[in-house]
Amino acid sequence: MDIREYLKQKRLQIDAALEKALPPETEYPASLYKAMRYSVFAGGKRLRPILATAAYEALGGKDDTIIPYACALEMIHTYSLIHDDLPAMDDDDYRRGKPTSHRVFGEALAILAGDALLTEAFGLMTRQEVVDGLDGKIVVRVINEVSRAAGVQGMLGGQVVDVESEGEEVDFTTLQWIHLHKTGALIIASVRMGGWLGGAGEKEMTALTTYGEGIGLAFQITDDVLDVEGDKEDLGKKVGVDQERGKATYPAFIGLEQSKAKARELIGEGLKALEIFDPKADPLRGIARFILERRS
Amino acid sequence: MDIREYLKQKRLQIDAALEKALPPETEYPASLYKAMRYSVFAGGKRLRPILATAAYEALGGKDDTIIPYACALEMIHTYSLIHDDLPAMDDDDYRRGKPTSHRVFGEALAILAGDALLTEAFGLMTRQEVVDGLDGKIVVRVINEVSRAAGVQGMLGGQVVDVESEGEEVDFTTLQWIHLHKTGALIIASVRMGGWLGGAGEKEMTALTTYGEGIGLAFQITDDVLDVEGDKEDLGKKVGVDQERGKATYPAFIGLEQSKAKARELIGEGLKALEIFDPKADPLRGIARFILERRS
Structure with missing residues (x-):
């Protein structure tokens, strides 16, 4: 399978679903809806929704049941980016080459747009037409999975630990803790969400969790690596930012080559966990390999 | 029944449940848990949880099923206060006589503590031990009700409209819109939550909604009135703040006496809607009357 084509198709599907799920900009108060949409449609890769969808498909899921839940993941991810970028946090002016929410809409609306995306994610997952025909207990499980991860x-x-560590000496254990929680948790939950909705048994759930852990950390390590040797144009943001800020990263602790080796090892573990699945898990396999090769 | 005693007993029960529901301050990262607890235990009246409980009891509910859901309402209410007080919004230094979250913990942690209370509210409502024995579909309904109201x-x-109206000329229609949405929606949802979990039919749900609408707006009007003629000591905050800020209020539009008359009328409508219920709805009736008499 062509993973790039798969990712593109899924991204378009998720984008279309987000377009429908979010309130139109014409509704009152329009500024809030504009701010929500601005960040959601600022060019995200849709990694989390695609992982949820691919996991659902790995279990034989073929319909669109997963799509609103996948959209909820992207809304939560987007809210976290808006709040991370705020002056009180990372104070970032640009993300993915575009001015951040608070630069465009002001701080108050950026905070509220983030709050709104988080809240509406739970609204979406429980909408009448979304839950219709689903087992209520499974929906509750999914919501619990997502809220614990977020x-x-x-x-x-x-x-919190990341913000408090800025400008501080951070040891390697703390760095790993930050990665696992700040990025890893929601990625793992995305994969497990596909499992819950796809009717995974205990064995499949364990495999999906191991896969999520492996690619989640690998994704963060490659992020650190790209900040060192990535291309500004590909990434749509400045490189070398982590070092400039004295931020703890994998390359800073174990070097660039060791970091890449660690990412490869983690992807290998993720792929191994998928061995219990048939070719329907090929998209999950492709995503794992893609994380190693990505340039942005 | 002695409504003051009822409110006190319920408040203690909710406080104890919140104490158990929130993570202990000793866990990592402690600063986050401290900030969450600081605002949750800053002396709230627990109006929303008590309304949910009283509505549940009006339908014959006797057990503690409602309690975690009631706590979730208070967590969401508290998150909204923390974010409202931020420098980018109302920029308040004090609430209920105590320094606001961002004054104690800094802006970053205040934003994150708010985010955390909102997120954990959904986590609490879907916890394994909380949903055990409940109908999944009802839990999903309750979560939808809460997320739409918030x-x-x-x-x-x-x-959003409130923030954008600060310093602007606001007409009476807009003021009513702000009240209905900013305060009314979650109060209505609190009452309806008790309805859903208590197994209310359509007729009871309509009555509870009318009651919620009436007391929700009455509560906000008495808030405006207390800002004019309340006592600083009773309220634990400065009075005359609304006028100082040029904020639109009921008394500013229709005068103090007319505002009080409107509040009485709304409470009357709320009480009338409760006529279909037996004496088990007396706490709901008592709360409605109490809103008119409150001094803080």
Whole structure:
């Protein structure tokens, strides 16, 4: 299979679904809807929704059941980026080559647009037409999975430690803790979401979790690596930012080559965990390999 | 029944449940848990959780099923206060006589503590031990109710218009729109939550909604009134703030006496809607009357 083509097709499908799921800019108060849409459609890779979809397909899922849930993941991911970029946090002016939300809409609306994307993600996952025909208990499971991953023992905990570590000496254990929580947790939850909705058994769930852990950390390591040797044009952002800020990264601790080797090893572990699945898991396999090769 | 005693007992029960529901301050990262707890235990009246509980009881509910859901309402209410107080929004230094979150923990942690309370509210409502024995479809309904009330067509929409109206000329229609969305929506959802979990039929749900609409707006009007003629000591905050800021209020539009008359009328409508219920709805009736008499 051509993973680049697969990723593109899925991205378009997710984009179309997000377009429908988000309130139109014409509704009142329009500024809020504009701010929400601005960040959601700022050129994301849709990695988390695509992972959820690919995991669902690996279990034989063929219909669009997963799509609104996949969109909810992207809304939560986007909210986290908007808040991370705020002056009180990373104080970033640009993301993916575009001015950040608070630069365009002001701080108040950026905070509220983030809050809104988080809240509406849960609204979307429980909409009447979305849950219709689904087992309520499974929906509840999925929501719990997502809220735990986005919460204090997941993404938010990671963000707190990351913010508090800025300008501090951070040891390697703390760096790994930040990665696992800030980025890893939601990626793992994305894969597991596909598992829950696809009717995975315990064995499949364990395999999907191992896969999610492996690619989640590998994704973050390649992010660190790209900040060192990536191309500004490909990335749509400045490189060398981590070092400039004295931010702890994998290359800073174990060097560039060792970091790449670690990413390869993690991807290998992820692929190994997928051995229990048939070719329907090929998209998951392709995504794992793609993470190693990505340039942006 | 002695409504003051009822409110006190319920407040203690909710406080104890919140104490158990929130992660202990000793966990990592402790600063986040401290910030979450600081605002949750800053002396709230627990109006929303108590309304949910009283509605549940009005339908004959006797067990503690409602309690975690009631706590989730308070967590969402608290998150909204933390974010409202931020320098980019109302820029408040004090709330209920205590320094606001960002004054104590800094802006970054205040934003994240708010995010965390919102996220963990959904985590709490879907926890294994909380949903055990409940109908999944009802849990999904409750989550949808709460996320819509807290979302863009509820509290967040109201907050956006409120923020954008500061320093602007606001007409009476807009003021009512802000009240209905910013405060009303979550109060209505609190009452309806008790309805869903208590197994309300269509007729009861309509009555509870009318009751919620009436007391929600009455609550906001009495808030405006107290800002004019309330006592600083009772309220734990400065009075006359709305006028100082040129904020649109009910008294500013229709005068103090007319505002009080409107609040009485709304409470009357709320009480009338409750006529289909037996004495088990007395706490709901008592709360409605209490809103008219409150001094803080």
